[in-house]
Amino acid sequence: MEPHIIGTSVPRKEGREKVIGGARYVDDLSFPGMLHGVTIRSSMARGRIRSVQFEAGIPWTEITVVTAKDIPSKNCVALLIEDQPALADEMVNHPEEPIVLLAHADKYLLEEARRAVRVEIEPLPAVFTIADSLARMHVIWGEDNIFKSFHVEKGNVDEVWSRADFVVEGEYETGAQEQLYIEPQGMIAQANPTEGVTVWGSLQCPYYVHKALVRLFGLPKDRIRVVQTETGGGFGGKEEYPSMLAAHAALLAWKSGKPVKMIYDRAEDMTATTKRHPSHTQHRTAATRDGTFLAMDIDFTIDGGAYETLSPVVLSRGTIHAAGPYNCPNVRVRSRAVATNAPPHGAFRGFGAPQSVFALERHLDRVADVVGLAPEELRRRNFIHEGQTLAVHQVIREKVDMVHLMDRAFDLSGYHAKRKRFQEANPRSATKRGIGFAAFLHGAGFTGSGEEYLASEAALEVTREGRVRVFASSTEMGQGTNTVFTQIAAETLGLGCDQIEIVQPDTALVPNSGPTVASRTTMIVGKLVESASRAVQHSLFERGFLKPGYGANEFAVACRQYIDKFGKLQSLIKYEHPRDLHWDDQRYQGDAYGTYAWAVYVAEVSVDTRTAEVRVEDFVAVQEVGKVINPILAAGQIEGGVAQGIGFALYENVVWQEGRMVNGQMTNYIMPTSMDVPPIRVFFEELPYARGPAGAKGIGELPLDGTAPAIANAIAHATGADITRIPITPEVLLEILESAHV
């Protein structure tokens, strides 16, 4: 037996291929006779398509042209509902909406052809802001522009206001954020009526793409095959959009009879694909004289863009996280996702929670100020404890010690001493320093009954040589799925990591393990891998081929004997929802998540008041995440998430003009570089979660929630500026600082 693989930093499974340049991403693949595909998009935010003209001078007969009329079955990108067309037909509802597809073997000719397609659109009035959408300035989706709304009610907030010592109100906004994976979206398709449709691409969720293609082509499930190629980052950006791109590549391949590759360039990727939902939040908080919360009334709205896509579930997670890790007897959260004529906003790491957590944690610093307490003291008096209930009536049944996490984060960052020192020194300096923090939780896995509906599966098969193959649709996109699954299987089976093989996600081979999202891969699917490993081992024990305490050779011999006698040694495990977890979809109450990760992040900043530039000088991230399976991978998740959070807070500003992103380049949409990140110091507390593999919880999204508010609170501490929206670009901060002086 080789114990203790869990908890050690075994090197990344596919790491060697990545460091030698041998890993094959979709654009590295080439098929004989392959064509390239491009997209003609809407120039208008909303309108009626009058005509599509193909100008002279292009050998059009050589070019494959696809429009909505060529779609074999339903013109939609099937997801939660079917409101989004794969290709616009008659109407366009956002800038960059796809209308016509072209394919040809010569990329240069194809580019000329793309410029020679004229789409005439008669403009219709459009809506570009949350406020205009809510006011129904024009109804652009459904009957009221509302994709989804939620209402969470605990206690009775309305009875409280009159007897509260303090009532504090605030309004907060967060901007759109581009996922900015460094590998742009890409797909290759091969399709014909006899063999069906196969796509290879950069994607997070093979079975989402599968579902969309089944609907688009009207083919039986076994005639659609989706294969994930090495994926150069996703962060949610390759959750739903690849279904659209797969649809396009497959339609061109279907019509041309040849393989078709579509790779977006950076500008197309940034302007046409999804981003984090912009948000607007209103808070009204009642507290007693000693700072105890009496009521929280929260109104949370996100901008979903032109089609529903995943907005209802993004809204759901944002809503549940809106009241944070606090105990409050009366809570109301009203929330909604609204339509605007922008490209649909979508999944981005954190999935609604970074928006509502920013509002809450920034607001609580302002509540503390009004009550006359230090921000940490206000939190300390209101943190949730085991046995208390969250806003959605979920009783916390796990050990949680936010005070300990906070104290540890303060010790590690020197919070108290710095807070005092900066306050004393700042009046004498043009460069102001500040330190601030955020306390938060993040639920792992699908929300509410989501995991029950998904009913994920994972499988394990053992070869005659004793090699173990893991079958799951969970994708590796840098976060470490391959390595973590390997460690779980190796540890459970008492084998070395090199005996475990992770099968490339391919819907022809792997079962549906659900999407690779929602911090669910390690915790939910990893648990299935653990159970499947255990089942295989049990079979060998039960039949007497193996005894506990075996070595790798004995395992191989036992596998051979078992397979010779019974043919195959494999195990397929299906998720079973714990019976004591209850969720009521109608009342929107209950056990929203099986468990939560808990965290306190501290940011230290300096602000040059002459240029209003902010630098993050130090960052301490303390979190309780259950058992850490691979410390280097886990820390890498937090560090990378914090860097994205720094971008969300300070730099990443999507500039909109009538629903179109006008700074869709890496030159003018600024993400953190190696010069911009502080030392990011990551610390884990490990309280094993009984239902996670080896006690692990999900952590992927967690760091996006707390980073931005910690930085905003630090800037407020440094400058006294009342930060209510992010990104806090120098322009924004200058405006706040100047208005404060007037």
Added chain:
Amino acid sequence: MSDAARKIRVQCEVNGRALRFETYPMARLLDVLREQAGLTGTKEGCGEGECGACSVEIDGALVNSCLVPALQADGARIRTIEGIAGGEHLHAVQQAFLARGGAQCGICTPGMILAAVNLLARNPQPSESDIREGLAGNLCRCTGYTKIFESVVEACRSIQQQPGRRA
């Protein structure tokens, strides 16, 4: 026919091997390497010289190959990610990226490793700020750079412990 539309012959050395090809003078070196030389380890992230995923060395200088016209490759010595390891033997920088978590999704990794190798060749004992500056032209969206810095420090240490090994 203008000169730009006429193909030219280019002769250069890529990873120690002679390479001859015909292409348009303004074709991107990135495309030539990937499509004509089959060296797909060099990646395209932005096509405008911002992200550094397409970094290669030309005559020892680190460049963004998406911004280099093919005609400039004539007579040059080019090194790509495929030329960094010595056969099966990983370069110290590659080994450190593997051991220290410097690679996550891997798409920026080839360029990042080229930048790190180039830095250590110029400056065998870089300070932390030298490392930050040396990698500033290479964007990574996964790591927050922390594990990349640690990888470079580790590579530096291991190179010093093995004298005679080239950076």
